[in-house]
Amino acid sequence: MNESYVLNYPSEILFGNGRIQELHEKLPKNAKKILLVTGKHAENTGLVNEIIKMLPSRDVIAHCGISPEPPLNEVDILIKKGRENKSDAVIAVGGGSVIDAAKTAACLIPKEGLTEDYFYNRREIKEKGLFFAAIPTTAGTGAEITRNAVLTDPSAGIKQSIRHNTMVPDLAIIDPLLTLSNPPVLTAFSGLDAYTQAIESYVSKNACSISKSLALCAINKIYHNLPTAFMFPGNIGARLQMAEGSMITAMAFAQSGLGAVHGLAHPIGSLLKVPHGAACSILLVPILKWNLPACETEFAKIGRAIGFENAEDFIEKTVELQEKLGIPVTFTSYGLKEEHFDFILKNCRSNSMKLNPRHMEDSDITRILEELS
Ligand SMILES: [Fe+2]
CATH class of the missing domain: 3.40.50.1970 (Rossmann fold)
Incomplete structure (x- = not known):
């Protein structure tokens, strides 16, 4: 830390x-x-x-x-x-x-x-x-x-x-x-962007005690309020919690930086015109699984903070959250193909990638991109 x-x-x-x-x-x-x-x-x-x-x-x-x-x-x-x-x-x-x-x-x-x-x-x-x-x-x-x-x-x-x-x-x-007039798809994409940012902040190599407290608070707010804001756009209580969760997330990652999801989401987004929130949510679960060996304790803390048992539960509940929001789970519909991998590998080595808690070789990234094509 x-x-x-x-x-x-x-x-x-x-x-x-x-x-x-x-x-x-x-x-x-x-x-x-x-x-x-x-x-x-x-x-x-x-x-x-x-x-x-x-x-x-x-x-x-x-x-x-x-x-x-x-x-x-x-x-x-x-x-x-x-x-x-x-x-x-x-x-x-x-x-x-x-x-x-x-x-x-x-x-x-x-x-x-x-x-x-x-x-x-x-x-x-x-x-x-x-x-x-x-x-x-x-x-x-x-x-x-x-x-x-x-x-x-x-x-x-x-x-x-x-x-x-x-x-x-x-x-x-x-x-x-x-935010009351945001359509559900925008609520889902922007909310999952905030959720991803909060998780990446929490496990970032550059996290400090303050950013970790803020990130955990934000993950809890977003996890519990995003489905309601998505299903009932006029629910003022859920909108307020989401807005606050998003603001607190930014206060956390403004200090800590982000991780591999954002490192990869940028080149994929610019190459294939994938909305940023969609790119983040598609990458989130594969990167959580990649990071798990380095983050078992931290993911378990997140799991307990949102009301579950352990690190695996946290990842499973994240998958369920995405299912509720109807988010695509691969880049297939955006046209990701092997011919794009070189560009992504060349352009993903940003500060976000450096702060990811578990180093990724090009071959590790390629394997994940193959799964998501
Ligand atoms: Fe983001």
Whole structure:
């Protein structure tokens, strides 16, 4: 366990039903020109107009719609808008992709160059960008808490993070009521992403006592509330628990990092266009089984925390959870074939992979990919 660590969270985190109403008073007084980045769903449900009405004394330019796994050129469009309009703050309202794209734009608007310069480390982030507020509308990614943004270069098929300590949002508002309109499939994918992140955080080589306590708390909340949120989307109690579980997960993995599921989910996701939550949930059980010899005690602790006997029970209950949510168990329908393995092996050796509790040789990864093809 890591006994020397840094905790780096947003300066202010507002959690609870209806707290989005406090957005205006929490923004800096001198933030007059706002770039508001949202998903299409927020536009279709009228949330964008509601937010613009909440900010009457400010000049708001809205950009609605960011592709999943945000491509570099879409972030450049945000940067261009922010520079042209001399924006002095950025607000993101949406899922992880919206928040990651806006987080990068907030960082780069006052700097020189375009997104790919920083994505490929040709330029370095040296100082803080614009004030950035993140308001998630899904319960899963935790992007409102973290210092990184996962982006994609579609021409090279590369998916990786831009990260810097100054990219942590200044303000996070987590209002569970915003997740009520999420359809079941989105609830399942984002919830399983959070569940996977919490488990990977708990057993990460870099975990510390605080991240482990947070991760265990989050696993418990998510395991017991995800099926209800999936089956009864309007259940406010389950939505609140899921939103809190997701936030706590992010507070854990922002310190500890993740593991092999995320190491592999990134290249598979970018190559085969698998939604991130689906990629994580398909990989989760095979990686849990791989990690079991190194994590028997830790998995047993998780099992007991959620009300079961031992490590094997925990894995079995995870399989049952996925069955309840109707998640695919292989990448067959996404077209995974042997010809993709080389690309995945070349692009999976990220920090997440290094933090996995049991080392994986290329041959170990290949065996798992064969099982999932
Ligand atoms: Fe994730």
